[in-house]
Amino acid sequence: MHLSYLDFGDDNVLGQAYSFSGSFEPVLWRSKRWSLNLSSGLGMVYLNRIHHPDNNPLNQFFSSHLSFLLFIAPALEYQWSDDWGMRLSVNYNHISNGGQKQPNRGMNFPQLGLGLHYFLNQEDWPEYVAQEKGVNWFWGLESGVTTRKTGNGDRRELSISLAGQVTKALNPINGLAAGAEMEWDYSEGGHHHPITAPFLAHSFLPGRFVFSQRMAWYLTRPDGVFEKHHFYQRYVLMFSLIYGWDIGVSLKAHGQTASNLDFRLGYRFSQ
Numbered sequence: 001m002h003l004s005y006l007d008f009g010d011d012n013v014l015g016q017a018y019s020f021s022g023s024f025e026p027v028l029w030r031s032k033r034w035s036l037n038l039s040s041g042l043g044m045v046y047l048n049r050i051h052h053p054d055n056n057p058l059n060q061f062f063s064s065h066l067s068f069l070l071f072i073a074p075a076l077e078y079q080w081s082d083d084w085g086m087r088l089s090v091n092y093n094h095i096s097n098g099g100q101k102q103p104n105r106g107m108n109f110p111q112l113g114l115g116l117h118y119f120l121n122q123e124d125w126p127e128y129v130a131q132e133k134g135v136n137w138f139w140g141l142e143s144g145v146t147t148r149k150t151g152n153g154d155r156r157e158l159s160i161s162l163a164g165q166v167t168k169a170l171n172p173i174n175g176l177a178a179g180a181e182m183e184w185d186y187s188e189g190g191h192h193h194p195i196t197a198p199f200l201a202h203s204f205l206p207g208r209f210v211f212s213q214r215m216a217w218y219l220t221r222p223d224g225v226f227e228k229h230h231f232y233q234r235y236v237l238m239f240s241l242i243y244g245w246d247i248g249v250s251l252k253a254h255g256q257t258a259s260n261l262d263f264r265l266g267y268r269f270s271q
Contacts, residue, residue: 040211
């Protein structure tokens with residue numbers, strides 16, 4: 001769990017952020033003193049300066065005091081004693097309200113971290129014997145649901161998506177995937193014809209978590225819907241429950257601008 005404070009360097013327009021988040025951090029490689037880790041997670045953030053048409057019109061990034069935080073941070077650690085070590089990390093962060101209120105450009109920003117850590121309770125790392133690869137291919141289905149503002153006052157409408165993909169596990173940590181998504185976004189003028197978009201993806205596969213980064217192309221869409229964009233990204237964080245069922249969240253974005261955050265339910269079939 002993380003508690004953090006962030007100053008954007010502009011007290012009048014952007015202000016400060018206070019966040020509470022959870023993360024998971026698999027160890028990708030380890031020697032006696034060195035280790036390479038990959039931390040990723042999500043949480044909530046409080047922003048003390050948001051958009052207001054009269055008092056703060058220049059802030060096009062944030063329009064809700066309570067927003068979402070997503071981050072990924074590879075880290076290199078060196079432990080020089082049983083109790084002490086140091087850490088160098090490169091963080092990539094995204095803050096937005098997931099399309100719940102406009103304007104919502106959101107903000108993507110990198111950070112460089114350098115720190116010390118002290119182990120209150122140090123335990124020995126278990127020794128594992130290398131095993132042969134398990135499942136190399138698997139495919140799955142996934143559905144997402146959220147609500148978005150229509151631009152007509154505070155009225156909100158459903159946005160529903162259905163995706164299918166095939167994933168090739170390259171090793172126990174990484175996988176490549178291809179698939180397609182259909183989306184019914186009723187906030188965009190009440191259209192009943194779905195958006196269809198094939199995508200390519202990379203996935204981190206550490207244990208019961210899967211973090212995917214997808215690049216999708218708008219193959220078909222109703223007239224006037226996202227007409228300024230040809231591609232979009234979707235970042236998906238899923239947690240494996242039981243018997244192949246997954247739950248999680250995803251963020252859809254056009255470049256640096258967040259479109260919506262939804263909740264996901266999926267099922268994975270092994271081959």
